[in-house]
Amino acid sequence: MKRALALMLGVALVTAATPALAEKSAPAGRVMMFLDKFLKVPPAERSRVRLSYAIRHDDKPAGNLKATLVEKNGARTPLPINADGYFERLPTLAQLQGDPQIVFDVPADWKMGSAIDFAPQLKPAGEYDVGELSATVNEANTVMGKAGGILAFAAPKMSGILFEKASGGLVVFGDGRTAPLPTIASGPYFRPGDFQGAVRVKLTKSPTKVAFYSGKK
Structure with a gap:
């Protein structure tokens, strides 16, 4: 958690x-x-x-x-x-x-x-639009802020999206550059704040589940 x-x-x-x-x-x-x-x-x-x-x-x-x-x-x-x-x-x-x-x-x-x-409404897929990923993270934090309660207490800030068991992936920037996604034991994750100018996320395979990520790195 x-x-x-x-x-x-x-x-x-x-x-x-x-x-x-x-x-x-x-x-x-x-x-x-x-x-x-x-x-x-x-x-x-x-x-x-x-x-x-x-x-x-x-x-x-x-x-x-x-x-x-x-x-x-x-x-x-x-x-x-x-x-x-x-x-x-x-x-x-x-x-x-x-x-x-x-x-x-x-x-x-x-x-x-x-x-x-x-959890996000995002479905498992091989590729994602960064704008949608960012909007999902922002909405999660807004919802918890408005509703408060146990979720806001336990997880005050979502920082990204986790792609469970997707093995790995790349972030694609608007100018064509790419960068590898960081990974933890359960799969690669994307934090919008870490990749300014990114437009797409491409995974090596579709994740088994899409979840929120709350780490600082």
Whole structure:
């Protein structure tokens, strides 16, 4: 979390067992911390970033669980969880403001937690426009500044974009010059402030995932 950020923050869940229904529940606002603040930022100002939430059990992804959002008026909305433990659907801001619960179909003695993934909307590719990379980094910092909360506390400044397992790559400048991308163990990364006049980033192969980078070098 210090340098390469698909920002993962673990949150332990204290759930209430409901034996009659063979389910456990937890407040949606605890399972999905920061989501309400994120959704209050106008959509046009957060179009390049996303929040995802995963359920974990024994420090491992808890995939393919059955989860349901239950509002105080009794309305129930399925929240599918994929094989990697991530919610495929999130509550709306209106739903969250009603203090709903998320009900999980899991054993009563399960110890559960949730993790937040704050990441770019950028898709894995072999080449990127530097203007879009820069705009994505700037937007991430703006969103955290406006919404505040746990993300701003844990990662106050994004400095670049990480291309996980892309092996290597080049930065291409407007005059045709090139320079190698710096690399850490998880892959090469691009910091806009380090390459003035750059126009493209070309990778040796498409990354497995695009994430935020928060290192100073």
